[in-house]
Amino acid sequence: RKEVEQDPGPFNVPEGATVAFNCTYSNSASQSFFWYRQDCRKEPKLLMSVYSSGNEDGRFTAQLNRASQYISLLIRDSKLSDSATYLCVVNSDRGSTLGRLYFGRGTQLTVWP
């Protein structure tokens, strides 16, 4: 079983739409959770961290359900510039690498005018 599972999409939505991405992780002892954004032919960049109480940053809301080992990202009022691949990332200590990041395959989003 993969450490982090994501629906790869693609999601194609019109401007102004609300879209939600989901992600599950396998290690119940995972400590930290993130959403990264990766534009085409670019490196991943941190979008936001995910906290147990849920957190919001403008149009973006991230939520964590530790009991279900489930992470979500909600984007409201989608913009053309939101088009990218969204990576679910989990930080776990496993084996000899402390605090390593595990990446999902990414969910591709295209926002059309």
Next chain:
Amino acid sequence: SAVISQKPSRDICQRGTSLTIQCQVDSQVTMMFWYRQQPGQSLTLIATANQGSEATYESGFVIDKFPISRPNLTFSTLTVSNMSPEDSSIYLCSARQGSETQYFGPGTRLLVL
């Protein structure tokens, strides 16, 4: 934040040859990593580059194939040895200071003919 540069940005190589990728961080960081990302796939951790000692390799990656150096806190190299077409990928350097945000370099696109 940390700014990471990599060179070369891209290369086309013949099978059987080796390529060394350099990674420079603009500030001292505790942890440096090398990842590989194949088209449409997630990031796969190759190894953690340890300053002044041998790198810590993930399952499926070995030092003979991917020798890594890290002579100081801001610089690391990854060599892809005896290349084959299966090594064609994007190789990404990454760095983190303690438990802070992990940043990525722009990547090196490698094509092996």
